[in-house]
Amino acid sequence: MNVRRYRAKDMSDAMRQVREHQGADAVILSSRRVDGMLEIVAALDNEDAAKGSASIRATPARSGGRPGSGASRFSGGRGQSPVDSDLEAMRRELSDLRHLLVQQNGASESAQWAARHPLAAELVAGLTECGFHEKLARSVAGGIPEETNIETAWSRVRARLSSALTTEQPDILERGGMLALVGPTGVGKTTTISRLAMRQIRRMGRDAISLVTLDRQRLGAYKQLQAFGQMAGVPVMLLESERELADLAVRSGEGRLVLVDTAGQSARDVAEQRLFAQIRSEIDLETWLVLAATHQGRILRQVLQAFQGSAPSALVLTKVDEAEQLGETLSVLLEQRLGLTFYSDGQGLGEHFHAVDTLYLTRLALRETPLLRTGSMRASAERAATRPLGSAPIADRLGPLDQGMILESVVPFRKSAHVGL
Incomplete structure (x- = not known):
């Protein structure tokens, strides 16, 4: 200017x-x-x-x-340009005016687009209110004819979002092998390990599974997993290094599932190293990345980027029930290639851990359905909360649904931990 x-x-x-x-x-x-x-x-x-x-x-x-009237004021430095405070203030005002005009022009274009596409504008407004990114919302709402009634339009939006979410059905739970969960601190890796173990115990029996932890940083991490292992009757081992994990893989044998808990790391720290890089060529090791639905989209993107070095093959989404805007989380998941395999929506070990259901997650993100899907499930959970745990192994006591047992409430037994296979 x-x-x-x-x-x-x-x-x-x-x-x-x-x-x-x-x-x-x-x-x-x-x-x-x-x-x-x-x-x-x-x-x-x-x-x-x-x-x-x-x-x-x-x-x-x-x-x-008058002498000096209206004259420019010069700065004291040699060779510097004259400075007029009034003109500088006017420059700033003109710059602010330009930015305002640009914003108003953008708002005017949005208003014109909304006037031409009222149905799409209503769908976009609803999606962004639920946390979905505006660019994604426009993409999903685009192509739906304006003459479509609102119920049918939302049905199509729901179907598009549900079908676009990438899912994964790993076969490691069927064939056995070594599965490690990685992710930031506090996302629920240890609890997810216990939930996966419970699922396998029901399907394959306690002799087909072992629990391992490499987490020597978080106070009580091993105790938490040890408590579950003692109740479930499965071995739990605390290893010092990835090298010991490779040795264990040789001894575990065919068909046995070894679930490995790892220490939580920040995105900055894990980006500087590659977890299991030294032993991955020696053993058949699969990793899943655990994400919390409560994290902001920006944090989720950082985590996904940082843990690429761990070569995860699937995602587990936790704390769905605590997410303020699940649409923001699903927007991030729709941007990347890793498939979602399990998610959790509560603290119960069994009743709140599910194989991926993209339609239910989409409806939940759109605030179309309550968190508990059926009244019978709610009643079962309420009955389970009042029933005392017996002394039999957990694999023998649990039915089709988990009896509301919460891992964080389990007190470790005084007997020694399982250390063998």
Whole structure:
């Protein structure tokens, strides 16, 4: 923005000066009488002209003017351009005005688009209110004919979102092997390990599974897993290093599932190393990345990027029940290639751990369904919360649904931990 101030005896003379210095495209911003002279301020919105023009200076006062009246104020440095505080303030105001006009223009375009596509605008507004990104919302809502009734339109939006979510059905739970859960601190890796173990115990029996932890950092991490292992009757081992994990893989044998809990790490720390890089070529090791639905989209993206070095093959989503806007989480999941395999929506080990159901998650994100899907499930959970745990192994006591047992409430037994296979 090239702004200049001129003084002339009349408007004709002033316009001549403006055309000579700034050209015919200059705009008169203000004019006033000062000491019998006409003072005008003109601006030219042309970066090339602004670069090639001389420094801004005011025309000296003519006869009748007071000495120094309207003169530019110069900075004290040698060779520096003259500085006029009024013109600098005007520059800032013009810059703010330009940004405001750009914003208003964008808002005007959005309003015009909404006026032309009222149904799509309503769908986009509903999706963004649920946490979905506006760009994704426009993509999902696009292509739905305007004459479609609102119920049918939302049904199509729901179907599009549900079908677009990538899922994964790993076969390691069927064939056995070594499965490690990785992820940031506090996302629920240890609890997810216990939930997977319970699922396998029901399907394959306690002899087909072992629990391992490499987490020596978090206080009580091993105790928590040890408590579950003692109740379930499955071995739990605390290993010092990845090398010991490789040795264990040789001894575990065919068909046995070894679930490995790892220490939580920040995205910054894990990006500097590659978990299991030294032993991955020696053993058949699969990793799943555990994410919390409570994290902001920006944090989820950082985690997904940071844990790429761990080569995860699937995702587990936890704390779905605590997410304020599940749409923000699903937006991030829709941006990446890893498939979702399990999710949890509560603290119960069994009743709140599910194989992926994209339609239910989509309905939950759109706030179309309550968290508990059936009244019978709620009643079962309430009955389970009042039933005391017996002394039999957990694999023998649990039915089709978990009896509401919460891992965090289990007190470790005093007997020694299982250490063998």
